[in-house]
Amino acid sequence: MNINEKNLVSGVRISKPNREEQRAVKVSAQAVNVHYGDKQALTNVSLNIYKGMVTSLIGPSGCGKSTFLRCLNRMNDVIDGCRVSGEILLDGEDIYDRHMDVVSLRARVGMVFQKPNPFPKSIYDNVAYGPRIHHLTSSKEELDEVVRTSLQRAGLLDEVRDRMEAPGTALSGGQQQRLCIARAIAVDPEIVLMDEPCSALDPIATARIEELIDELSENYTIIIVTHSMQQAARVSDVTAFFHLGEIVEVGDTEEIFRAPSDERTKAYITGRIG
Amino acid sequence: MIEKMTISDTATKVEKSLKKRRRAQWRHRQYGILAISLGMFALLALLVSVLGRGLPAFQQAVLNLEIKTDAASLGVESLEDKKLFNTANFQLPIRLALRGLFPQARSRFERRSLNKLVSTGAGFKLREILKSNPSLLGKTFRVEVPASDDVSAYIKGTVKSNSDGKAGKLNRQQVKWTDTLLEEGSLKLVFNSSFFRTADSREPELAGILGAIVGSALSLLVCLVISFPIGVLAAIHLEEFARPSKITDFIEVNINNLAAVPSIVFGLLGLAVFLNWFGMPRSAPLVGGLVLSLMTLPTIIIAARAALKSVPVSIRDAALAVGASPLQACFHHVVPLAMPGMLTGSILGMARALGETAPLLMIGMVAFIADVPSGITDPATALPVQVYLWADSPERAFAEKTAAAILVLLVFLLIMNLTAIILRKKFEVRY
Numbered sequence: 042m043n044i045n046e047k048n049l050v051s052g053v054r055i056s057k058p059n060r061e062e063q064r065a066v067k068v069s070a071q072a073v074n075v076h077y078g079d080k081q082a083l084t085n086v087s088l089n090i091y092k093g094m095v096t097s098l099i100g101p102s103g104c105g106k107s108t109f110l111r112c113l114n115r116m117n118d119v120i121d122g123c124r125v126s127g128e129i130l131l132d133g134e135d136i137y138d139r140h141m142d143v144v145s146l147r148a149r150v151g152m153v154f155q156k157p158n159p160f161p162k163s164i165y166d167n168v169a170y171g172p173r174i175h176h177l178t179s180s181k182e183e184l185d186e187v188v189r190t191s192l193q194r195a196g197l198l199d200e201v202r203d204r205m206e207a208p209g210t211a212l213s214g215g216q217q218q219r220l221c222i223a224r225a226i227a228v229d230p231e232i233v234l235m236d237e238p239c240s241a242l243d244p245i246a247t248a249r250i251e252e253l254i255d256e257l258s259e260n261y262t263i264i265i266v267t268h269s270m271q272q273a274a275r276v277s278d279v280t281a282f283f284h285l286g287e288i289v290e291v292g293d294t295e296e297i298f299r300a301p302s303d304e305r306t307k308a309y310i311t312g313r314i315g
Numbered sequence: 316m317i318e319k320m321t322i323s324d325t326a327t328k329v330e331k332s333l334k335k336r337r338r339a340q341w342r343h344r345q346y347g348i349l350a351i352s353l354g355m356f357a358l359l360a361l362l363v364s365v366l367g368r369g370l371p372a373f374q375q376a377v378l379n380l381e382i383k384t385d386a387a388s389l390g391v392e393s394l395e396d397k398k399l400f401n402t403a404n405f406q407l408p409i410r411l412a413l414r415g416l417f418p419q420a421r422s423r424f425e426r427r428s429l430n431k432l433v434s435t436g437a438g439f440k441l442r443e444i445l446k447s448n449p450s451l452l453g454k455t456f457r458v459e460v461p462a463s464d465d466v467s468a469y470i471k472g473t474v475k476s477n478s479d480g481k482a483g484k485l486n487r488q489q490v491k492w493t494d495t496l497l498e499e500g501s502l503k504l505v506f507n508s509s510f511f512r513t514a515d516s517r518e519p520e521l522a523g524i525l526g527a528i529v530g531s532a533l534s535l536l537v538c539l540v541i542s543f544p545i546g547v548l549a550a551i552h553l554e555e556f557a558r559p560s561k562i563t564d565f566i567e568v569n570i571n572n573l574a575a576v577p578s579i580v581f582g583l584l585g586l587a588v589f590l591n592w593f594g595m596p597r598s599a600p601l602v603g604g605l606v607l608s609l610m611t612l613p614t615i616i617i618a619a620r621a622a623l624k625s626v627p628v629s630i631r632d633a634a635l636a637v638g639a640s641p642l643q644a645c646f647h648h649v650v651p652l653a654m655p656g657m658l659t660g661s662i663l664g665m666a667r668a669l670g671e672t673a674p675l676l677m678i679g680m681v682a683f684i685a686d687v688p689s690g691i692t693d694p695a696t697a698l699p700v701q702v703y704l705w706a707d708s709p710e711r712a713f714a715e716k717t718a719a720a721i722l723v724l725l726v727f728l729l730i731m732n733l734t735a736i737i738l739r740k741k742f743e744v745r746y
Contacts, residue, residue: 116636121559148638158629160648170647171637221633228637 067092067232067262068113073127075108075117082108084286086127090232090279095254095263097273097294100283101309106266109283110234113264114150115143131232148175151225155237157217159209159224164201167209167220168192171228187227194260195223196253215246222253226261233257235265239272251276270310274298282306365725369718371471375507375520376462378433378496380412383455384445394452405445406438409460416501417492428489432496434461436521461509462502464519464712466493470504473715483711510719514687515701519712522705524723526687530600530680530695531669531727537604537691538611538668543661545608546615550657553616554623555645574613581610582677590678597679598694606678607668614667618660622653655742662735666728672699698724 068090075083083105090096090113098106108117115136117123129136136146148171159167168188171177178184188205192198197219201207209220218238225233235254239247254263254276267273273280274294281291282303290297290306301307386394388411389403396402410430414420420429437460445452465484468474470493474483482490496502514526557563585606589595595602626649634644675681680696681704688695696704698720705717 114636116632119631119635144638144640147636152632152636154629154632154636156629158627158633160630160633161652170634170639174637174639174643174647224633224637 064094065092066090067132068264069128069130070109070112071128071130073109073112073125073129075105075112075126076122076124077120078122082286083112086283086286086288088281088288088291090262090264092262093258094278095258095265095276096279096281097277098264098266098281098283099268099270099273099309100289102268104283105286106281106283107236110152110236110264110266113232113234114147114152116147116152118143148228149230150232150234151228151230152234153218153221153225153236153238156241157214157221159212159217159220161208161210163206164192164209164212164220165205168223168227171224175228177228191223191227192220194226194257195219196249196256197223213246215242215249218242218246218250219253222250222257226257230261232262232264235263237266237268240268247272270298282309284309365718365721367718368715369720369722371473372715372719373507373510374467374471374504375509376467376470376502377459377505378413378437378462379457379459379501379503380409380416381455381457382408382412382441384408384441384451385453400442400446403442404438405442406435409433409437409441416496420488425488428486429492431463432466432489432492434463434518434520436516436518437461439521459505461520464710465489466502467504467520468712469493470497470502474711514685515683515696515704516685517683519708519710519716522713522716524698524701524720526684527696527698527701527720528723528727529687530603530684531697533600533688533691533695534603534607534675534680534697535665535669537601538607539661539665541605542608542611542615542664546612546661547619547657549612550616550619550623551645551650554620555649556641570613570616574617577673578610578671579673579677581606582674584609585674586677596692596694598682598684598696599692600680600688600695600697601691602678603675603680603695603697604691606674607671610671610674611661611664611668614664615657615661618664619653619657622656622660623649625656626652655739658738658742659735662731662738666731666735669727669731670699670724672697672703675700676703698727 066089070086070088070090073083073086074081086105086109088109098109100106111117112125112129113131113136117125125137131146131149134141160170162170165188168191169184172184172187178187189198192201197216200216201212201220209217212220218241222233222238239250242250251272254265257263258276258278265273265277277294279291280294280297282289282297282301282305284305290301290303292302297306298310301310382388386392388408389399389405390407391399391403410426410433413429413433414426417429420426440460441458444458462470465474465482466489469476469482469485469490474485476482476490480487480490485493493502509521510523511528512525513521513523516522553563553566585602589602589605590597595605630648630652631644634648635641639647675697679694681700682694682696683704684694684696686693702717702720702724705713705720
């Protein structure tokens with residue numbers, strides 16, 4: 042990690058320079074508005090998510106960052122009275138189009154939640170669930186292989202190799218969260234959404250997950266909501282600052298943390314608001 | 316300095332108020348203990364009273380008699396007669412055997428008194444023995460036949476002989492004979508196994524509970540088969556799939572109201588719809604089960620919805636987020652997790668249905684049925700209705716039968732509740 046003394050937050054990750062030139066838009070959100078009943082949660086949010094990059098969404102509680110994240114795999118659909126307007130394009134396809142199937146969308150856009158939520162089933166079944174329902178594998182051996190690679194990628198395989206049949210809920214919090222990550226990547230999504238994945242974990246487990254995010258960013262486009270500015274600085278290439286349902290500032294993480302152009306961003310990053 | 320003073324000041328104030336709080340806590344604890352003790356005492360009193368009254372019913376007085384089964388004793392011309400089992404008087408050889416024991420009883424009155432020592436069902440028993448074992452016909456053998464309910468009551472001590480030697484309905488002579496038979500050992504108390512093998516009867520010593528048990532079991536089976544799937548599916552739809560709207564609100568209010576409707580109203584509904592409109596058989600467990608399932612449905616729906624609601628949203632989210640369809644998320648994850656709660660709710664609903672009397676009265680399951688039902692369309696009665704029927708009977712011996720039937724009912728309720736607990740534990744261990 043490079044530590045730049047000018048940064049307002051120490052340990053900012055420097056965006057990989059080779060990516061800067063060849064940024065490809067993976068998700069493009071244009072003028073997204075979200076209402077919960079009469080309450081407006083997001084106002085005119087426009088944001089580009091680049092392929093193969095880690096984008097972090099930061100901002101004070103209730104600023105709409107989780108709402109925005111849940112728009113990207115349409116998890117807001119299950120919330121009563123939630124209305125989404127505007128346009129969100131995934132590889133140029135409108136995900137709120139009538140012809141878009143939510144099931145296939147969610148197979149392409151995986152999600153990891155704030156609280157580790159493994160199924161009360163065995164570790165194996167947790168990871169195998171996605172491939173099973175989508176019929177991704179044709180044989181038991183193939184499924185075993187998928188489960189093993191997913192656990193390997195989530196950095197959990199060595200810890201659970203001998204107890205694949207043990208219940209997933211018996212693991213520690215950090216292990217559970219990595220299990221959830223393994224479950225999400227088992228269906229080989231293009232994008233992984235992470236909604237404050239470390240907020241329920243201790244610092245050591247958090248460091249482990251952050252390392253993991255770094256490794257996963259090789260293969261997946263990752264969008265992470267976080268309350269910790271240090272975390273955003275450490276893991277992300279691009280940072281978007283949300284405030285009161287609007288995007289105040291978006292930019293390379295380095296930029297945002299070194300020289301925020303907006304006063305509110307600066308105030309939040311230095312801990313004066315939030 | 317000032318700060319220190321404030322702290323000690325707070326401490327003394329807290330100390331003061333603490334005494335009061337501790338006293339309040341102690342007092343409320345005592346209230347709680349008192350309430351529980353009262354409840355336990357009431358339960359104990361009920362159990363002791365029911366057990367005290369009901370246990371004697373599980374014993375029965377039997378007479379061990381040497382019986383001659385020749386043609387003359389059976390009152391027929393010849394034992395070869397094909398219609399023998401329809402024409403013969405099987406009570407007669409028993410009476411003759413009794414007369415043989417007490418030859419001094421000569422007058423009509425004395426003989427009639429003597430006959431009354433033995434149950435009118437004794438002949439049936441002899442007939443059954445001979446029918447299943449025709450080689451005994453014409454022979455002389457010892458057999459145990461039930462004594463009358465009055466003799467039973469006297470031996471058990473439920474009625475005591477008074478100053479002029481009478482005991483309940485037994486006259487002085489009968490009491491003397493009973494005492495003699497007891498001394499000889501040909502009259503004794505045995506376990507009343509026929510109570511669990513027969514259906515209702517006008518004679519208390521012959522009346523059994525099996526008819527009611529089978530009737531209840533068949534009704535509950537029908538009730539379970541109908542109300543569990545419908546209730547659970549309705550709950551799943553309302554809880555997981557239906558979008559909240561005025562209609563679902565209306566349905567919800569109505570389900571909650573239905574759960575509070577007096578059960579006799581369901582009985583009347585069953586009478587009007589199932590019997591009068593659909594023309595289903597009267598007194599049948601089929602209709603009983605249908606009526607009970609109407610009554611149990613709201614309970615099951617409410618319990619199942621509560622069980623579904625208690626499944627954490629995070630599980631649903633997890634399933635949806637990996638791309639499970641709502642149906643898959645529901646049946647792969649939510650329903651299995653809610654199943655223990657649904658089962659418990661359903662079994663408790665069933666237990667309530669088992670104890671229900673009023674709706675069954677309305678559809679005719681209160682009729683006097685002397686046969687054990689063999690199917691769901693046979694006329695039958697149910698356990699609580701049997702309690703009601705026996706409690707209403709004038710013969711003294713039915714009082715203990717009533718208590719015994721209550722005991723059987725309680726045992727069944729206990730078994731059902733235990734099943735609920737065991738199923739719950741078992742399913743919870745699976746996860």
